[in-house]
Amino acid sequence: xxxxxxxxxxxxxxxxxxxxxxxxxxxxxxxxxxxxxxxxxxxxxxxxxxxxxxxxxxxxxxxxxxxxxxxxxxxxxxxxxxxxxxxxxxxxxxxxxxxxxxxxxxxxxxxxxxxxxxxxxxxxxxxxxxxxxxxxxxxxxxxxxxxxxxxxxxxxxxxxxxxxxxxxxxxxxxxxxxxxxxxxxxxxxxxxxxxxxxxxxxxxxxxxxxxxxxxxxxxxxxxxxxxxxxxxxxxxxxxxxxxxxxxxxxxxxxxxxxxxxxxxxxxxxxxxxxxxxxxxxxxxxxxxxxxxxxxxxxxxxxx
Numbered sequence: 001x002x003x004x005x006x007x008x009x010x011x012x013x014x015x016x017x018x019x020x021x022x023x024x025x026x027x028x029x030x031x032x033x034x035x036x037x038x039x040x041x042x043x044x045x046x047x048x049x050x051x052x053x054x055x056x057x058x059x060x061x062x063x064x065x066x067x068x069x070x071x072x073x074x075x076x077x078x079x080x081x082x083x084x085x086x087x088x089x090x091x092x093x094x095x096x097x098x099x100x101x102x103x104x105x106x107x108x109x110x111x112x113x114x115x116x117x118x119x120x121x122x123x124x125x126x127x128x129x130x131x132x133x134x135x136x137x138x139x140x141x142x143x144x145x146x147x148x149x150x151x152x153x154x155x156x157x158x159x160x161x162x163x164x165x166x167x168x169x170x171x172x173x174x175x176x177x178x179x180x181x182x183x184x185x186x187x188x189x190x191x192x193x194x195x196x197x198x199x200x201x202x203x204x205x206x207x208x209x210x211x212x213x214x215x216x217x218x219x220x221x222x223x224x225x226x227x228x229x230x231x232x233x234x235x236x237x238x239x240x241x242x243x244x245x246x247x248x249x250x251x252x253x254x255x256x257x258x259x260x261x262x263x264x265x266x267x268x269x270x271x272x273x274x275x276x277x278x279x280x281x282x283x284x285x286x287x288x289x290x291x292x293x294x295x296x297x298x299x300x301x302x303x
Contacts, residue, residue, distance in 0.1 A: 011024040011025065011093065012166040013088075013089070014083060014088070015078070015084030015085075015088060016087070016164070017083060019164055019221070026064060029062065030060045031057065032057070033055040033103070035052045035054060036051060037052065038051075052116070054111065056298040056299070057298040058298070063291065063292050065280070065282050065289060072290035072292040075294055078273075079276060079277055079294070087270030087271060087300050087303070088271045089162070089268075089271070090271075090296075091246070092267075095266040096245065096246040097257055098263045099263045099265045100163070100266065101163070101244040101267050102267050102269045102298070103266075104119075104269075106241060106262075107264060108241070109139050112126065113127065120147070120228065121158065125143035126143070126144040127142070128238060130240045132208055133207060139241055143238070145227060147235040147236060147237065150228055150235075151229075152229040154188060154199070158303060161226075161269060162269075163223050168249055169218070169246045169247065169248060170216050170218040170249045171217045171223065171244060171245075172215070172253070172258065173202065173213060173216070174202075174212045174244075176212065176240045177202075177204055179237050181234040181236060184201050184237070185201070185226070185227050185242075186202065187225050187226075191221065199226075203215055207240060210259055212259065213243050214258075225242075268298040268300065270299065271297060273295070274295040275295055277292055277293065278293045
């Protein structure tokens, strides 16, 4: 798959208000999951481990010592809120054809039994068996949401997932799920001015479907995904897995891009700077060269 952007400017980065391609960080960048856990030894010598299934991502990015002063200062400006006080988003170009969604949206069963943040605030989903999961190596459990007491329509930003779409790319989205009543999974497009468009109900993809990413979106800032109800009254959603992939607009992705199998989510739900970016002045060559780095912690699902 062709990497995004042109040349070295292929890292889609920024706030929802202002995102852009910047140079990719150096190779070897840590991108690790952190979760709650404890372990120890019983009085009789046995061992135990307790841990959450949900977790958040931590990132440590460094850029080359030959970076320009402007690029290094740009990172400082994002930290200062110059381009928006909201969450920081970025997409690793190595996951464009895998799954850019966060782990808990890609595998909704993570939220069952309060082991992760729910897709509907305050509502703990029930774990049910995923029948036919073997076809696409899906999660063996699905998340069942009874939405009878949930407000219909768009709720608020905190109860949705924002998925940025890089300029020149199309988002391919798929949700393997079933519904009853007024239950739906919807995507709300966000235009370049931040306005929310009309909801697009996602296709109910079967567990053995040939195409696992049938819904496409492009243009604007991105989309906001919400699990909820289209109207008042009863409604349920049982969701096994979701997938988000990116491909050049106007291009024809290879068959493997749409046919699966499903892959766990490697993205995040929005980050904050974890501390201040570093800034190291190196030489005066080429107008000045700077080495800089920044750390980020995923916080979007828990804001």
